[in-house]
Structures are given as structure tokens and as C-alpha cells.
Amino acid sequence: MANKPPPFWQREKYTPYILLLPAILTLVFVVLLPLLFSLYTSFTGYRLIRPESLYQWVGLRNYERIFSDGDFWSAFGRTIIFLTIALNVEFLLGLGIALLINKITWGQRTLRTIMMFPMMFSPILVGYQFKFVFNDNIGILNNALQSLGLSDGAIPWLVDKYLANFAIIFAEVWMSTSVFAILLLAGLFAMPRDPLEAAKVDGCTPWQVFRHITLPFLMPFVFIAMTIRSLDVARAYDIVDVMTGGGPAGRTELLWTLIARTGYDNARMGQANAMAYVSIILSIAFTYYFFTKLIAARKYMGGAA
Amino acid sequence: MAEITLKDVVKRYGKVEVVHGINLDIAHNEFVVLVGPSGCGKSTTLRMIAGLEDISDGTISIGPEVVNDLPPRKRNISMVFQNYALYPHMSVRENLGFGLKIAKQDAATIKRRVDEAADILGLDALMDRTPAELSGGQRQRVAMGRAIVRHPEAFLFDEPLSNLDAKLRVQMRTEIKKLHQKVKTTVVYVTHDQVEAMTLADRIVVMKDGHIEQVGTPMDVFNHPVNTFVASFIGSPPMNLLPATVQNGTVVFSDGKSVPVPARLKDRVREGQEVIFGLRPDDLTPVGHGIAEAGDSARVALDIILSEPLGTETILYTTIAGQEAQGKMFGPRNVLPGETLEFDLAMDKAHIFDAESGKTVRLD
Structure with missing residues (x-):
């Protein structure tokens, strides 16, 4: 008596795929298709105001154009510099804050909450706030400097090439240092006390204890924070757009402000997508770098008391 | 030469006094065991000798020098911790040599002393592993090795065997005793286990509630307990x-x-x-x-x-x-x-x- 085989969706070897189907479909429609679509448009002369240009295949011309464009490379380089400075300053400040808060025995919870305040504001609002702080005519900073007699003229905080970039980095650091601080504080809480005491007995000065024991233990936490923040900063747009709009004359242009301008203001969506792909590769490179570091730093952490 | 002298040593946490003016003279090369139930102040006393706790009152001297205000690094002592306290990111060799490296010894000296310690403790095969790759007993041996490479004035042991299983504990106990016979140094050893105290000590210090109840050789403490607490604490089954x-x-x-x-x-x-x-x-x-x-x-x-x-x-x-x-x-x-x-x-x-x-x- 030959059994009729069950329909294929009831066969055991298809079960995993059927169970995964909803997830696969979601990923395909939400991530993969838009990604492929935008990749396709980066090879077309797609302009938002002329939908028919979506079918205008131009090959690698968008890429050729951005790679030979000085403005693009300036924005690219500025993004990397911006990222490097912001991450390092945030790391150092965050580490300092975490070490200080870790020492406090009274009111620590309250301080931890207060420390998180900057993260509770929308980046747009932070941008507006600092735009007014740094405004050369009515800004509180110039006002304070002049009242204190530290400066006699209006300092063009958001106009000068270096000062404007400084102002943006300052806002970024103000807003996000607590990401580092909170992650490093978590690391300090998780840190076993015994090796610190062993190091003290072994002859270490407080600085040596920090350098040889505390810091290596914190490195995995540092790299986690670096990964998160590098993704964050590499897509920086809102603060910059609000404070300077990438200007004046492109002096504070970062990759994403340039991409947004190209895509929406100039309606050259194809070219903007080409830039976006380059910027994604940059982000992936940073993530990969920090993850490699993270894995190297964590290797010895498993199971050791 | 390192005698350790405790004179009227008091430890207070805020208003709570946990060690009430204890006096103790530890001779050069003597193996002294502080024993008592949890909370009797034995670990606190050891940590005061190490410099990891402030001394609220009284004085502690190591050798001729009063060490009350010296940080641990200037006391020339080594300590073995209950949880081994190895440096997780360093290999066994680096763990052993860390103290010497900090003391800016040259590479040849470090290598010689580390190898010597590894030899005494049988660690030669483990030198390139990290602590995570070691068993409890091996970690304990590394912790002891780290203590002996520095040739300190005194060893302090803080319940070093209580994280090991029963069989290993007995084995390591013997090794510690052998180690003391090989590396003659003053030892202060804290435990709550009276068997460890009896087997290891030259002299036992029985503590309770921040007081010293009795000081004496193991046989003395066993045969002539001064009060009912010592009588019931030393010896198993109890008196x-x-x-x-x-x-x-x-x-x-x-x-x-x-x-x-x-x-x-x-x-x-x-x-x-x-x-x-x-x-x-x-x-x-x-x-x-x-x-x-x-x-x-x-x-x-x-x-x-x-x-x-x-x-x-x-x-x-x-x-x-x-x-x-x-x-x-x-x-x-x-x-x-x-x-x-x-x-x-x-x-x-x-x-x-x-x-x-x-x-x-x-x-x-």
C-alpha cells in the first residue's frame, strides 16, 4: 500500500524555510528591495522632479562625477575628521565622567540621570540651542565674552571655517558624551575589585593601576561605544543642517548634508544615491574596524574571575 | 627581616567598630594563621596589614617601620586573594612578571625570577595561557607564584583555598606548607577553617567579634583553650x-x-x-x-x-x-x-x- 506523500509544505525539510518566511519577506520588502532600488538609481540620471528619468541608464557616470568632485571629497574628508575628533573627545570626557561618578557614593543615581539629560533632547533642538548660543550678534557666548571683557568684537562662531566646525563638534560632543559615560560606567560597575587590589599590592601607583588593569578591562566597552557612535556621527545631519546648513560656502559640509542637498534641493537623486553608497561603505569600514578591535579586546574576558 | 607588629589596632567603619584594639607580634619567618568565624575581623586585620584598609587607630609596623600611612606598594608585601585576582588580560607569564615589570626590573631578572617561581609551583607548561584557560587549582598556583616572584618581606593569604573543592583544598594546603618551607618568609594567613589553621600554622590566632581570643601553637590552642569559644571552634567534631x-x-x-x-x-x-x-x-x-x-x-x-x-x-x-x-x-x-x-x-x-x-x- 503506497502512501501518498504529504504536500510539500508539510514535509520536514521545508519546515525551517516556511517558519522563516515571514522574516525573510519582511527583510526583502523593507530592506533588500529599497536597497537594490537605490543602488539601481545610482546608475541612472534619476531626478525627483522628472520621474521618467528613472529609466535613463547612465552607467557609472554618477560615480565618475562624484569621485572627480572636489566638494564631495572635502565633505568626505571633513566627515572623517569630524568623526575622529568627536569620538576621541567624547571618549576622553566620557571616561573622565564615568571615573568620577564611579567614585561618588552619595547621590550617584541622581547624577547618572542628570548625565543623561542631553540625550533626551531631539538633535534638532540641540542644534537650535547651540545656534543661538554661538550666534555672533545675539548669542549668549559672545555676550558673555564681551561682558567679561575677554573679547571686544563679535566672534563669528558659525561663519569662520574653523570656529564653525568647532561649534558643531562642540554641540555633538555636548549631546552624546553621555553615551560613552554610561557605557564606561557600566564597565566600571562590572569590574572585579580584586585585580585592582592585587595590582596595588603588586606595587602599582594609582595611575599604573588605571593604565594596566582598569583601562584594558574597559576597552571592550570603549569599542562598543565607538561602534555605536561612529555609525551615529557618520550619518550626522540634523545638528549641522540646523546650525550652519553646511555653509557658509560649504565650510561645514558633511557627507549627509551634501547628499541631502544634492538629492532634495537639486533633485539629483541618482547622484545623491551614488554618494550615499560611498558613505555606507565608509560606515561599514568603521564598524568593521571597531568590531575587530572589540573581539580582540574581549577574547580574554570570558570566564576569568 | 620582617617582623610584623600590631599595636592597639582599631578599625572603624563610620561609628561601627569592627576590630577592637588588637595586639599581635609576628616573628620573622613565622607562619601565623588568623582564624575565626565570618565577621570576626580577621580579613579586615589582614587588609590593614596589606594597606588596603585604613587603620583607624593604633599602629602596624613591618620590620622596624611603622606602615600606617604607606600605600600598599611601599610595604613590600605580597597578597594571595580568595578569588585569585589574576589579571584576566595577561598570560600566566605576564601575570607572574607584572609586579617586577612595574618595579622596573630588567628583562633578564624578570625572566629568571618568573622561571624560578614557575619551577617551584610547577607552572612551566601553563606559561602562555590566560587565566580564563586555567582550572581553579592552577589559578591559585599562579596567584601564589605572583606573590613569590617579588621576594616580599611577608606573604598575606586571604582565605586562599575556600574557592577550591575539598580534595584540591587538601592538596593545595600541603603545597602551601611545602612552599613556606622552601621560601622562608613571614606569612599571615586568614581562614575560617580550623583544620587549615591547625595544619599550617606555627601559631594560631583565634579571633571573634574583633577581639583576639587566644594566641598559641596549634597544640597549645587545642589542648589548652582559654575559653568556651576557642574550645568549641578548634577541633572537629567540636568539644x-x-x-x-x-x-x-x-x-x-x-x-x-x-x-x-x-x-x-x-x-x-x-x-x-x-x-x-x-x-x-x-x-x-x-x-x-x-x-x-x-x-x-x-x-x-x-x-x-x-x-x-x-x-x-x-x-x-x-x-x-x-x-x-x-x-x-x-x-x-x-x-x-x-x-x-x-x-x-x-x-x-x-x-x-x-x-x-x-x-x-x-x-x-
């Missing part, structure tokens, strides 16, 4: 402590049974004194099953409640004057619950403590 009254030259228990006052203590007790009669299980043995001929013995018939055979001996649970007491049967035979046996009480080994103060009546 039987039975309340009684002295009447007409006999010790009368609450149920009316009585034994004569031991001859050597006759003139130490007074008529009508409330006392606690102490007798180790080893000295409460069924007739014919004792360790040695009882010199001055009293006989009592006792009912057996429970017996625990251990092979070479059996521990017998019985009641004397309504209170549980333990005896031992050497060269044991099977004993059934409910059986009544005639016991020898080795009166020349018996102790009498004053019931009120808990102190021994044998004042030397």
Missing part, C-alpha cells in the same frame, strides 16, 4: 560543653548525674560554682575503644542516638544531661541506635570553664 555545678568535689550535671572534679583542677573550682564541663569527643569513648589507657577516668552509661561510621572511627551521638554530646569509638564495631554503652570519660583531658565568664578555670 562537648555541658553546663554543671560543683558540689562536694564532684561536677553535677542538671540531670543529677555526676563525675568527680579532675584531680589537676581540684583547687581551681569553688563549691557551688556554676561551670561548663568540656570534653572532646576523642575523650568520651566506649570502654575498650579509647585512644590510650585512660589515666584518670570516670565511667558513665549512655544511650546511643545515632552513629556515624568513618572507617577508622565511629562518631557516636548521645545525650548527657539532656544535651546532645558526641563521642568517638576507635576500632569500631557496629553500633545500633538505642543501644546503651558504658563510656570512659578521660578526666585528665577534661576542661572546666566558669559558666559566667566562659573562661577556663585553669589560670596559668
